[in-house]
Amino acid sequence: MTSLFQRFLTAGVLALWGNVLLIIFFTGRICAYLHSNFQPFTLVAGCLLVCFAFLVLIAPATANAHAAARSSVWSVLTSLILVAPLLLAFSSTLDSFGAGTVAKRVYVQDLAQLPSAQPAAAQSANTPQDDKYLLPKNKRGQVQAQIVDFLYAAQLPEVRVQLENKPVEVIGQLMPAKTNNPKGNRFVVIRMMMTCCAADAQPIALPVEPQKKPDLPDMTWVKVTGQAAFPVEGGQRKPLIQDAAIEKIDAPEDPYLY
Amino acid sequence: MDGAFQFSLSDFSFSFLSILLEGLPFLLLGTMIAGVIDQFLPVRLMARLLPRNAYAGVLVSGLLGIIFPICECGVVPIIRRLMAKGLPPANAITYMLAAPIVNPIVAVSTFAAFRGQAPLEVTLLRLGLGYGVAVAVGIVVHNLPLGRVLRTEVIADIAQPQGLSGGGVAGGIAGRLWGALAVCVGDFLSMTVYFVLGATAAALFNTSVNQDFIAPLATNDWLATASLMTLAAMLSLCSTTDAFIAATFSMFPAVAKLAFLVFGPVISLKLVFLYSSIFKERFVFGLVIGLFVMVWLLCMRLTVIGL
Numbered sequence: 423m424t425s426l427f428q429r430f431l432t433a434g435v436l437a438l439w440g441n442v443l444l445i446i447f448f449t450g451r452i453c454a455y456l457h458s459n460f461q462p463f464t465l466v467a468g469c470l471l472v473c474f475a476f477l478v479l480i481a482p483a484t485a486n487a488h489a490a491a492r493s494s495v496w497s498v499l500t501s502l503i504l505v506a507p508l509l510l511a512f513s514s515t516l517d518s519f520g521a522g523t524v525a526k527r528v529y530v531q532d533l534a535q536l537p538s539a540q541p542a543a544a545q546s547a548n549t550p551q552d553d554k555y556l557l558p559k560n561k562r563g564q565v566q567a568q569i570v571d572f573l574y575a576a577q578l579p580e581v582r583v584q585l586e587n588k589p590v591e592v593i594g595q596l597m598p599a600k601t602n603n604p605k606g607n608r609f610v611v612i613r614m615m616m617t618c619c620a621a622d623a624q625p626i627a628l629p630v631e632p633q634k635k636p637d638l639p640d641m642t643w644v645k646v647t648g649q650a651a652f653p654v655e656g657g658q659r660k661p662l663i664q665d666a667a668i669e670k671i672d673a674p675e676d677p678y679l680y
Numbered sequence: 681m682d683g684a685f686q687f688s689l690s691d692f693s694f695s696f697l698s699i700l701l702e703g704l705p706f707l708l709l710g711t712m713i714a715g716v717i718d719q720f721l722p723v724r725l726m727a728r729l730l731p732r733n734a735y736a737g738v739l740v741s742g743l744l745g746i747i748f749p750i751c752e753c754g755v756v757p758i759i760r761r762l763m764a765k766g767l768p769p770a771n772a773i774t775y776m777l778a779a780p781i782v783n784p785i786v787a788v789s790t791f792a793a794f795r796g797q798a799p800l801e802v803t804l805l806r807l808g809l810g811y812g813v814a815v816a817v818g819i820v821v822h823n824l825p826l827g828r829v830l831r832t833e834v835i836a837d838i839a840q841p842q843g844l845s846g847g848g849v850a851g852g853i854a855g856r857l858w859g860a861l862a863v864c865v866g867d868f869l870s871m872t873v874y875f876v877l878g879a880t881a882a883a884l885f886n887t888s889v890n891q892d893f894i895a896p897l898a899t900n901d902w903l904a905t906a907s908l909m910t911l912a913a914m915l916s917l918c919s920t921t922d923a924f925i926a927a928t929f930s931m932f933p934a935v936a937k938l939a940f941l942v943f944g945p946v947i948s949l950k951l952v953f954l955y956s957s958i959f960k961e962r963f964v965f966g967l968v969i970g971l972f973v974m975v976w977l978l979c980m981r982l983t984v985i986g987l
Contacts, residue, residue: 436869455702500870511700522686
């Protein structure tokens with residue numbers, strides 16, 4: 423009885439974990455959790471765990487002798503620790519962070535704080551003559567930039583020339599400005615930058631001065647159009663979008679920057 | 681939103697799952713290797729390959745990560761099996777602490793992450809300090825009685841050096857493969873319990889504590905170093921990618937970032953729980969305090985060379 427119970431309990435826990443991993447992978451939810459470099463490992467681990475669950479069921483009795491030696495109470499207790507938090511998290515997650523958690527993280531508003539994109543590296547990389555640094559324009563002639571482009575432009579004159587005093591368009595999520603908001607009329611648009619997994623994602627923030635204060639909840643996806651400026655504030659040149667119009671949009675397919 | 685601590689179940693769940701999804705495949709890999717070691721590695725082979733002198737053995741064990749690179753989640757089940765196969769605990773612990781830092785993947789990722797921030801110096805110092813503290817702990821462990829270091833059941837494994845499941849004594853290749861599966865599954869389940877507890881603690885910190893409160897500490901070298909080490913322990917990042925996070929703490933001095941890179945891979949919330957599956961709680965507590973003080977003081981000494 424104990425041996426059979428242990429065998430089914432072990433197989434059940436492995437199958438549950440494997441299936442959770444596979445569901446997250448095959449439903450595409452994995453993109454919200456992991457950098458693309460790590461995603462295949464989830465698939466492999468999920469498949470292996472499901473295979474192991476099956477093998478545990480058909481294994482000869484001698485192969486399960488060690489598991490059977492554990493007490494049933496202990497096995498049930500550890501299985502609960504393995505299963506309960508996983509199921510609770512799986513059923514309660516919204517696959518993204520809310521405004522409260524994002525606000526608790528340090529906003530990256532300077533190129534030196536940008537993961538894997540330090541100023542010296544940027545200076546030794548592409549020049550405006552390279553295709554990578556030629557920012558595209560939309561049908562209305564507005565420069566379509568990412569928030570990261572503004573951080574580069576604040577430090578690199580050859581990038582700044584493409585944006586400064588020009589009409590621009592950028593998408594991101596609306597959040598209150600935590601700093602550099604002397605008149606109280608600014609907010610920021612943010613994009614989460616993922617290095618490895620969602621737990622390490624950091625908000626990259628761009629300050630915006632709107633035409634009128636947007637009546638939208640925090641973390642709403644918006645398209646911001648306005649004029650790019652790079653004023654010197656506190657001895658540092660900082661990016662800013664002035665006279666901005668705000669339009670609510672659907673979330674992009676991939677919400678992260680990498 | 682402005683408070684130091686605020687809990688959101690959905691955000692906690694999101695962070696918790698992302699930590700699990702990132703670390704679990706490596707934990708599984710580690711337990712699979714552990715199963716193979718248990719069934720196929722001849723007893724005492726590792727001990728025979730290492731130098732006979734205990735201290736030389738510890739010195740060599742600290743470099744094994746160069747040949748067998750493994751991250752901090754995967755290395756814990758592996759050293760348990762290696763000890764059951766006759767590898768002295770001092771050597772195993774040295775390998776466990778050094779391998780997540782002294783390995784080629786971490787060297788390359790650290791160098792890449794610190795582009796423009798003295799990458800060669802930071803990489804060499806990270807590997808050097810990681811090796812140094814691992815060897816120092818290994819030497820201390822060599823001089824401690826096993827009963828003060830290892831849990832009773834782990835000592836029992838060592839006492840019967842063929843390992844838990846018979847160590848490939850009986851049966852042909854099929855029997856050994858079934859045995860390897862049993863060890864792998866057993867280790868995976870027992871280690872994952874601790875990993876889940878560690879991921880819970882890390883996700884709680886990750887989503888509930890306001891990180892802006894740490895920023896003012898950056899102005900003082902001592903406080904900055906201690907606070908980034910604490911942050912590294914709380915965030916429980918993988919050693920192969922933590923350098924990309926460390927490099928972004930531009931307001932913090934270089935020694936604080938170095939301390940983050942050396943301390944995080946050896947002590948973190950998830951690791952404290954994983955270590956508790958092998959080591960006595962008192963030893964784990966001593967390891968946390970000892971490594972914190974050692975890394976802190978060593979990194980602070982580096983301020984004299986202008987880092």
